[in-house]
Amino acid sequence: MAPAMPVVIYPPDEDGGRRVRIDGEIFGRAYGLRDVAEFLRRAGIEDVDEAYVAASVLIEWRGGGPDVWEH
Template sequence: MASVMPVIVYPPGEDGGRRVRMDGEILGRAYGLRDIAEFLRRAGLEDVDEAYVEGSGLIEWRGGGPQVWEH
């Protein structure tokens, strides 16, 4: 497994998407937990799914937790 860097999920934008950043790099705009899991898999984390994203202490949720997707 790759070394794990803190992940920041920013508040929802006007379109409901949330920017996701890891190690200073924007991974993309997520519209749900599945998107964040996919970004983390692409960044080298293994066995990442929606439950991992929702419960991980490595993810800093700004502007609402994992259930907040509306501006």
């Protein structure tokens, strides 16, 4: 299921965490694709897994794609 809301993943910080914003709200810091998938589930997007997060063109990755987790 595609997100019906804007999803932005910000560049990694010094600890390797990336802020996750969904529909204008910061959901927290993710340290991997599993965390991003969990934030999306909490936002009401069902059937999301790590493969979906990595492949989705609807997620805006800033400062590197889904494979970048170090500052």
